Amino acid sequence: MSKTPNPINASLKLSPSSNFTTRTLLNSRPSPLSSKPSNRLQFLIQSSQSPNPSTKEPITLISIIRALPDWADSVKESGMRRKRNLYNHEIWVQHRSSLRHVRHLMSSLSSRVILSLIPPVTFFTIVAVVVASYNSAVTIHWLPDLFPVLRASSLPYQLTAPALALLLVFRTEASYARFEEGRKAWTKVIAGTNDFASQVIATVDGSSNVKNMAIKKALLQYVMAFPVALKCHLIYGSDFRQDLQSFLEADDLAVVLSSNHRPRCIIEFIYQSLQMLNLEESKRNVLESKIVCFHEGIGVCEQLVGIPIPLSYTRLTSRFLVLWHLTLPIILWDDCHWIVVPATFISAASLFCIEEVGVLIEEPFPMLALDELCKLASSYIQEAIANEKVIRARVTAKRKIHNPQHSPNDWYKQREMNPSNNGTQLFLGEGSPIWPVNAAAQMHRSFLSGKRAIVWEDGEMRTVHGVSGA
Secondary structure, three states: OOOOOOHHHHHOOOOOOOOOOOOOOOOOOOOOOOOOOOHHHHHHHHHHHOOOOOOOOOOOHHHHHHHHHHHHHHHHHHHHOOOOOOOOHHHHHHHOOOOHHHHHHHOHHHOHHHHHOHHHHHHHHHHHHHHHHHHHHHHOOOOOOOOOOOOOOOHHHHHHHHHHHHHHHHHHHHHHHHHHHHHHHHHHHHHHHHHHHHHHHHHOOOOOOHHHHHHHHHHHHHHHHHHHHHHHHHOOOOOHHHHHOOOOOHHHHHHHHHOOOHHHHHHHHHHHHHHHOOOOHHHHHHHHHOOHHHHHHHHHHHHHHHOOOOHHHHHHHHHHHHHHHHHHHHHHHHHHHHHHHHHHHHHHHHHHHHHHHHHHOOOOHHHOOHHHHHHHHHHHHHHHHHHHHHHHHHHHHHHHHOOOOOOOOOHHHHHHHOOOOOOOEEEEOOOOEEEEHHHHOOOOOOOOOOOEEEEEEOOEEEEEEOOOOO
């Protein structure tokens, strides 16, 4: 008996994504009382996708409280998806300009780090205003005497301030170490890609073999596609099809998109292409050994994405900061009074900003210019392919210029230029000079026995048979 397909699953065609891309799946459970598809459930889903503009969700206190954090998170995530650029000389000049402080200050309102601080800083500033208002009301007797003034000694804060500083420093340092590790991993991936492509271009000669030429072209396309696939695998919301369609053919792209792990699928294409090339076994082994850097890059990047800084450390830092600023107005009341409001604002903005930077760079790949690195690797390989024939022709022309009868060390030419060297020279067969005869005389007498040798002595050449010494 054929099973009736679920219209919900049939209508929803979710494109596959990377292992690290969160996918929102719609799991519908049919009613146990009926085996037919639920048309009512399908109608509700369709209507929820295109809601009636006249209907509005009820405004609740929770929705009002969450409005500001949700807005800050949306600004932060949109900034995380922004493409980064590689620095050049002009950008470095602007980066170290003396006007950078003014420029950074003027762009504060558009900084996603500062905008993401609005919810916590606003909350703790409001707490400081409430504490200051309450203490002022108690002081001027607007409240009954049974209400105490909220004050405390500052000694506990003086003792715990170094601990908070160490927590923030170590947290930020650990995040920067992850950022640096991700940068080094991608440096190795790009360098390995360029090296592998150079080896393929230099090793595989497709001029005499049409089949080799076609496989070589496809292999270089796979090599250029690997960094792009790895980038899409790591960055949330990447479009695999759009990024890879310029490197892969339609059939190859369909196979890659249907796989669960797209970068490893492209590595498999590279392996299979190497096996089909008409190469010596030693050259094929050298090329296969170059693929190790691809696997290492995948392993390091997946560990950085899948394994964060220990959560206990992150939670401890967050809780410490929250408790610190909740009680800060009480600690500072005796010394500052209403100044606790700007003091709490400045403290929260400073310390939470440091913590926010550590959280942002903990996931390093959205902060790196991966798109630019992939374009750089692709342009390098395409340029190497375009210059292959020209460079090969130039090297071949230079090779024909040299006389093949001369020694690699040019020893024979040096003797003609230095007539003072009257030592007798020994030649074996028709080759280049081997050593002076006086040096050969020190060898074992039977070493050259039975050989035909040519001896150059005092500008005259003579043939010697059965040489056994000088």
